[in-house]
Amino acid sequence: MSVERENYEVIVVGAGHAGIEAGLASARLGRKTLMLTINADNVGQMSCNPAIGGIGKGHLVREIDALGGEMGRAIEECGIQFRRLNTRKGPAVRATRAQADKARYRARMKRTVETTPGLTLRQAEVVGLLVDSGGVCGVETDSGECIEAAAVVLTTGTFLEGLMHLGTHRKPGGRAGDRAAHGLSRALRDLGLRIGRLKTGTCPRLDGRTIDYARLERQPGDEPLPRFSFGPEPPRLAQVACYITHTNRATHEVIRESLHLSPMYSGAIRSRGPRYCPSIEDKVVKFP
Structure with missing residues (x-):
């Protein structure tokens, strides 16, 4: 077991939506920050439905943007359809939702992470937490390396002992194409923390080449395109319609x-x- 003596002030575990915002916020505040992820090629990867916003989360994107976050700006650059929801109802239940070009969004977010001063991206699985005097002081990776830091932020998403079901088949995984994280779950249990399970599901995907779009109801996005960011509006991508059946x-x-x-x-x-x-x-x- 080796201990990395290069001191970080903050270690962020995970590089999804939450991990990216945590890492960027820390680095932009002047903290020397390390971001660790199982697969560095999948920074910002949208696991299932490639959407941002909606009734439950649209306001959070605006709040993150107001605090200097990245998600609102990224989706405006990478969105292919924007719609205002519940426009016939009161203001309290209205929201904005955008569908993203997920490959472009992933590339955009990875580029931002890699070019942010003070933020280091590394590929490694965190399997343990270093504890000193009752507080967390670093992490241990699957290679046996121990990295010290003043604070550790866990943004593990669906990866902690993730189990994927597809009909009658099931296998461990954080999402399709990525392995689950098991060591960190054990480490949290060893610290006396109670671990629960959450479930998420996604609908089957259809092969677009097999669909007769002429028989479906075309649903274009809204014009002018709704905003998620309070900053200057970026150039937008060509917009794509949805179809209702x-x-x-x-x-x-x-x-x-x-x-x-x-x-x-x-x-x-x-x-x-x-x-x-x-x-x-x-x-x-x-x-x-």
């Missing part, structure tokens, strides 16, 4: 006949599922 009785019958293949109904996952954004099988069962 509907299920029918035949679709519902296929779903009912296949419920035994759903992890939520086979018992593979013990969860009630989300209340306000249920899966399609939940909709068919609960709202026949």
Whole structure:
């Protein structure tokens, strides 16, 4: 086990939305910061639905931007559709949502991280925490290296002992293409912290080449394009329309006949599922 004597003031574990904002905020405040991630090629990777904002999170993006964050500016540069939601309702429930070009967004965020003074990006899995006198004073990586810092920020997302279900198949993973983080979960338990589990789901993806768009309802974005950032407006990408379709009785019958293949109904996952954004099988069962 080696100890890196180069002192960092802050170590950020993870390089998703939260990790990027934490690392940038720390470095921009003049703190010498190290960002560690399992896969340095996936900084800023959007795991499933490549969207920013919405009813529950749109206001957070604006608040992050007001505090000098990066997400609002990045989505304006990388967004391919912007819409205002609930415009027929009161101001309290209105929100802005944008769909992103996920490859461009990832590249944009990685470039920002790599070019920010005072912020160092390294690829490593954190498997342990260094503790001194009851406080965290650094991390241990999967290579046995120990790195000291005055503060450690964990932004691990879906990676802590992540388990992915695809129908009747399941395998460990933080997201598709990335392994889960197991050592850090054990380290947190060893410190006496209680570990719980959260569930997230994503709908099946369709091959666009198999869709007859002429039979669908075209849904363009809003004009003028809504803003997420309070800063100067950047050049925008060419915008892309969404398309609306509907299920029918035949679709519902296929779903009912296949419920035994759903992890939520086979018992593979013990969860009630989300209340306000249920899966399609939940909709068919609960709202026949």
